[in-house]
Structure formats: structure tokens, C-alpha cells
Amino acid sequence: MDFYRPPGYLIFGSRLRRLSEYYISELNSVYQQLGIPFDTSWFSFFYILSKTEDISLVDLSNRLQISHSSVSQMIHNLRRKKLVKSVRDKQDGRKQVVTLTKLGRKMLDDIKPVWKSIESVMSAFEAEEESLTGFLERLSKLENALKAKPLGECILADMQLAH
Template sequence: MGVIEQSGILAIATRLQRLSERMRKDGLAIYKAHGIDFEPKWFPVVYTLHMKSQLSVVELANEIGYSHPSTISLLKELEKLKFIKSTKDKADERKRLLQLTEKGKAMIEQMKPVWEVMIAATTPLIDTKNNLMKAIEEVEHQLELQSFYQRALSLMAANQAEKSADQ
């Protein structure tokens, strides 16, 4: 067991990142094995536009849970590859509306059978005694109620108050 594994909960973000990187690397290999040139990092944008057909940049960023700058970075890559296009909103010219191009839609059709394979391969990985997807949903919900930072601040304040009371 390595140092990171021994550190337990202290390294949860590191362990989740490591797991994510491993899944992304294998996802890339699966796409390549099917002759699809697609980066897993593009998935949230492409899939969301597949499901919602047209969104503003802000709506898309909110939908995928990414910061505006991170979303813009992905959008630039996808526009350069001509997988997505943007048009100005007729009601508000400051707003860009995003949608898949015909090339993007064709790519989705090519990827649908691959997604079925990915779902079939991933399901037994996460369907354990402690079902990973359910655990992630529970943690995300808890973080919506109170962020990790807010929780730490509350504990630090309580510890400080306890020290003051002891003096």
C-alpha cells in the first residue's frame, strides 16, 4: 500500500482524480479501438448538447457544472474541430447559442454503440456493495448543503471557541 492509500480520507481528492484519469485514459482507448477520434474531456459538452440541442454558454456551464473559463476552453476546441457551432441569440446579441453541427451529430451516432459498451463495462465496476454512483450522488448532495470549505471553517471556529473556553 502506497503513501496515498495509507493517508486515508486526507487523500480523497487525489484518489478520485486518479480514478478519473484512469477511466478517461481507458475511455480514450475504447473510442480509438472503435475508430473514433474523441477526447473524453469533450463528453460533457457534446452529450449535453445532444440531449438539450441548444444552450447558451452560461446554461451549458451550469448544466455540466464547470466554471465558465473551463467551459469556454472546451468550446474553443470543439468549434475548431467543427463538432459544435455558435450563433448569436436574436433576443440578446451578447449571448451565444451553442448546438451540435452535422459533423457533431454524425459523431454522436457513431458513438452511441460505444456508449452502450462503456455502460456494460462500467456497470459491474461500480455496482459493488457500496455502489459508487450512489455514493457520489450522496457526497454531491452533502456538498450542496454545505461545502467542504464551509465545513472546515465551522470546525476550526468550534475548535477555536473550545480553546478560548478552556483558557
């Protein structure tokens, strides 16, 4: 029997983490087998930089909805690996603007075919398994619902009603 089924929503976060760890591990393995020194934790940064020439740290933080310090730390790591560079914004000297280096652009060229295959394979899973149809859309709806009504607040309110 699968331990993760009976507890239902009580173990929802653990199931998502388990699925996420599996997914990340598999993708990192693919990059490694292809000889591409890319780490999936860099994906969101590379994806955004694949769509725009450069971006400020503040804009990056806002788009990713993560703290400025997390963005700064990741950019620092990518800079150490010579994949990105940051310069002061020409319009506003207080802002740092990040862009891919030549090595970063080369890596982006190397990983784009992997991204295409990921899309293809995951779409095929969705097409083969009817219950997966619209999964990402439903996941987005759940994320939006939890933004609108934070889970913790809802649980505490429910507990108040029960007493």
C-alpha cells in the same frame, strides 16, 4: 501494502484523481482503438447537445456548473475541430447558441454505442461487487453534502473547536 489505504480521508482527493485519470485514460484508449477522434473532456458538452438541439453558452455554463470562460474555451476548441457551430440567438442577439455541426452529429452517432457499453460494463461491475451497489447515488449524496457545507469551512470550524 497499498499506499492509498492507511491515510484514509487525508488522501481522498488523490484517490479520486487517480481513479479519474485511470477512467479517462481507459476511455480515451477505447475511442482511439475504435478510430473515433473523440476526447473524454468533450463528454459533457456532447451529452448535453445529444439531448437538446441547441443551447446558449450561459445555459451550458449553468448546467455544467463551470465558468463561462471554461465553456467558451471548450466551444472554441470544438469549433476549431468543426464539431460545433455557434450563432447569435434569434430572440436575444446578446446570447450565443451552440449546436452540433454535421461532423459533430456524425461523431455523436459514432460515440453513442461506446456510451452504451460504458453504462453496461460499469453497471456489471456494480452488480458483481456488492460494495459498489449504489455507488453513484452515494457519490451524489456526498457532492450535495459538500455543496451544503463546504469542506474547507467544516475543517476550519473543527479546528476552532479543537483549540
